[in-house]
Each structure stands twice: as C-alpha cells, then as structure tokens.
Amino acid sequence: MCPQDHAHPKLHNAAWPGLVGKEPGTDHPPIGLDEMIDFTAAARVDGVGFDGIDLFLCAPHVDIDSTKDDLKALAEKIGSRDLVIGSLVAPVWEPTGGGSAMGSDSERAAFLTQVKKACRIARDLREIGIRPYGIVRIDSACSVSGWQEDPEGNQRKIAETFRQAADIAEDHGERLAAEGEICWGGMHSWKRIVELLELVDRPKTVGFQADMAHTLLYTMGYNAPEDRLLPEGYDWNDRAALDEAYATMTAALRPWTMDFHVAQNDATVFGSGSHDKTGRHCLPKDPNGKLDIAHFAGSWLNAPAGETGHTIEHLCWDGCMFPNDVMENPGTWNDILAAMLDVRAAHGRA
Structure with a gap:
C-alpha cells in the first residue's frame, strides 16, 4: 500500500527528546x-x-506560565513550518513544580496546579487555531517503591487526585491521558493502570496513553512480576507467545486508550532519577528491537476481529535518550517517519 493512501491518523514528532536525559x-x-x-x-x-x-x-521549550501572547508567537512559529500542535505533557513532577498524586495535601495541590496550567495552555492553543486535536498527558508522579508501602490506600489517593484533575480538564474542554510507564507508582503494571482508571471512573475525560516501548515491559512484569504475561527466560523467537501476551494486554487497555505513541524497545530497562526502571527506547531499525512496529501497533489501533475501529486522531513518535549526534542526523527522522507511515498504511483511514 502506498504511504499516501491514508490521511489519518495524522503523524507527529515529539519535542521532549530534546530535553529528556x-x-x-x-x-x-x-x-x-x-x-x-x-x-x-x-x-x-x-x-x-x-x-x-x-x-x-x-x-526551555514551552514555559508552563506562558502568556497567551507567548502562545500566539509559538503558534506562528510552528504554523509557519506547516505543522500543528497535538498532545501536551503537563510537568506534574516535583522537580518541575508539581508533586506526587498520592502525596501530602500540598504535593497533590501542586500536581493539580500544573494540570490547571497545562489545560489552560491547551485551551489557548486550541482557540488560537494551531491545536486541532490532542490530550494533556499526566502520570502519578510517584515512585513504585513509595506506592508499595500502602498499595490500596495510595491507589485511592491517586484516583482521587485524578478525579480532581478531571474536573479541571472538563472546565477547560480538555481530556487527560495517563501514560503507561513502569516507573510510576500505581501505573507500573497493565492490571494496575486498568484498576486505577476504573477507580477514577471518568472514561470520557481520563484515559490511557499507550507507548509501544513502555508497554512492552508490562508483558515482562518489570516492577510487577505478579502481572507478567511472558514467562521467565522467554525466547524472543517465540512470536506466538508474544502475540498472545500482547493481545491480552491490549484487550484490557485499548478501551481506555486516547493517545498512542509509536516506538521501538529492545526489552531492556533503564533507570535515571525519578524514572526507576523504565523502558529504553531504540530506533526503528535497531537490530535489537523486539517489536514489529506496524504489526503490534495494530493491536492498539484495531478491534480484536482486526477491523480498523480506532478514533485516535494522531500518532506520535516517542524516543528519548538518543545521543545528540543521532538526533541531529536527518536520516534518523526519515527512518522514524517511514516507520510511522508503515503503521498508517496498515491501520489508517482515509
């Protein structure tokens, strides 16, 4: 199929790999x-x-306290390159002004303040006309080890914080998506994130952001061995077992998925700072990559019977921690774009 045969979902790059790591x-x-x-x-x-x-x-990318005039200048800059803005990452973590979603009253208030500021920016960019779609991305902003001190109590606290965040999002006409990443307490396994979203119980406003690199580690049970779907010592040549595990995971999470990141992973973990064991992104052509990207993207974008039934408006490439010389190579972005076009050719719509 020709890459141009499908116009949707739209294809986006992510700006944050320029800052993360x-x-x-x-x-x-x-x-x-x-x-x-x-x-x-x-x-x-x-x-x-x-x-x-x-x-x-x-x-230094986009200040969370940007004025509307600042955002108009940003919109002009991005629009002049024939690009639009999609999803936005709210800086909900303590080092960037936020706080733990299961923490003290002041920490949770800081979390909600950052959500409010992010939703205001999201609304303003929409009103300016540069942002036709997208969500505001959040997570629990707390460690797995801290969460494990009181799993039930902490899960309820996170859910209550997310419900308050949902009120804020709805006031601004926005939706929130919690990123599935194994370093965030209460979101560190596929079963726990489903549990959390069910506790929040605001499916039209609070959903899931699926990242192919991070969610692969859900199947392996990192940080939650009780929820692993692949056996210990799994042989990566056993495609049938991976297909089965992936299907189980995506069946549980697909109904909650609002935002989707195309990515590649080599099945290793990396820990740095607040990221306590998280998935290591790799480039689409990395020989150690474990995902047939177009194939496994279909598990997120298609219904179980195989038909394209998703309402995802745009796909985003997420890849962090690459050396600067790799990111400055034009071939890197062409390879990434080619992988995303393969996904859209296989699972897109007119």
Missing part, C-alpha cells in the same frame, strides 16, 4: 525547541512529511 555542560546538552521543530519539518519520505509536533510544557 539531556544535561547542560555535558556531551549531550539540551536541544532547543526550534531545532526539534526544524528536524520535524525537514523529514520527508516519498514526499510525505510530519503533520505536527507534540510538546513538553517545560522551559
């Missing part, structure tokens, strides 16, 4: 938003480019 004064300093926009706008495969970019609402 980057440190000033090192060999891998932060990459500015202008550069990430340039990388995105320049990518082409058979004459097709990215449709947009998803943003991290954190300085």
Whole structure:
C-alpha cells in the first residue's frame, strides 16, 4: 500500500527528546525547541512529511506560565513550518513544580496546579487555531517503591487526585491521558493502570496513553512480576507467545486508550532519577528491537476481529535518550517517519 493512501491518523514528532536525559555542560546538552521543530519539518519520505509536533510544557521549550501572547508567537512559529500542535505533557513532577498524586495535601495541590496550567495552555492553543486535536498527558508522579508501602490506600489517593484533575480538564474542554510507564507508582503494571482508571471512573475525560516501548515491559512484569504475561527466560523467537501476551494486554487497555505513541524497545530497562526502571527506547531499525512496529501497533489501533475501529486522531513518535549526534542526523527522522507511515498504511483511514 502506498504511504499516501491514508490521511489519518495524522503523524507527529515529539519535542521532549530534546530535553529528556539531556544535561547542560555535558556531551549531550539540551536541544532547543526550534531545532526539534526544524528536524520535524525537514523529514520527508516519498514526499510525505510530519503533520505536527507534540510538546513538553517545560522551559526551555514551552514555559508552563506562558502568556497567551507567548502562545500566539509559538503558534506562528510552528504554523509557519506547516505543522500543528497535538498532545501536551503537563510537568506534574516535583522537580518541575508539581508533586506526587498520592502525596501530602500540598504535593497533590501542586500536581493539580500544573494540570490547571497545562489545560489552560491547551485551551489557548486550541482557540488560537494551531491545536486541532490532542490530550494533556499526566502520570502519578510517584515512585513504585513509595506506592508499595500502602498499595490500596495510595491507589485511592491517586484516583482521587485524578478525579480532581478531571474536573479541571472538563472546565477547560480538555481530556487527560495517563501514560503507561513502569516507573510510576500505581501505573507500573497493565492490571494496575486498568484498576486505577476504573477507580477514577471518568472514561470520557481520563484515559490511557499507550507507548509501544513502555508497554512492552508490562508483558515482562518489570516492577510487577505478579502481572507478567511472558514467562521467565522467554525466547524472543517465540512470536506466538508474544502475540498472545500482547493481545491480552491490549484487550484490557485499548478501551481506555486516547493517545498512542509509536516506538521501538529492545526489552531492556533503564533507570535515571525519578524514572526507576523504565523502558529504553531504540530506533526503528535497531537490530535489537523486539517489536514489529506496524504489526503490534495494530493491536492498539484495531478491534480484536482486526477491523480498523480506532478514533485516535494522531500518532506520535516517542524516543528519548538518543545521543545528540543521532538526533541531529536527518536520516534518523526519515527512518522514524517511514516507520510511522508503515503503521498508517496498515491501520489508517482515509
């Protein structure tokens, strides 16, 4: 199938790989938003480019306290490159002004303040006309080890914080998606995130953001061995077992999925700072990658019978922790775009 046969979902790049894992004064300093926009706008495969970019609402990319005039300037910059803005990451963690969703009253208040600021930006960008779709991304902003001190009590606290966040989102005409990543307490297994979303019980407002790299580790039971779907010592050549495990996981999470990240993973974990064991992204052509990207994307985007029934409006590539020289190579973004076009060719719609 020709990549141009489907126009939907739209294809986005993510800006946050320019910040995540980057440190000033090192060999891998932060990459500015202008550069990430340039990388995105320049990518082409058979004459097709990215449709947009998803943003991290954190300085130096986008200040969470940006004024509407600031956002108009941002919209002009991105729109001038024939791109739109999609989903936004709310900086809900303590180092960026937020706090734990299961923490003290002040920590939870800080979490909700960041959600409110992010939803205000999301609404403003929508009103400006640069953001036709997308969600505001959140997580629990707490560690798995801290959560495990009182699993039931902490899960209820996170759910209550998310319900209050839902009220804020609805006031701004927005939706929230909790990213499935094994480093966040209460969201560190596929069963726990379903449990959490059921406790929140706001399916039209609070859902799931599926990242192919992170959710692969759900099947392996990292940080939640009791919920593993693949056996210990699993042979990655056994495709049938992986298909079965993946189908079980996606059947549980697909009904909650609002936002979808195309990604690749080599089945290893990496821990840094607040990310206590999380999935290591790798490039789409990495020989150690364990995912047939287009095939497994279908488990998220299609109903069990195989028909394309999703309402996902855009796909986003998520890949962090790549060396700067890799990110500055135009071939990197063309390969990423090609993988996303394969996904859309297989599972997209007119």
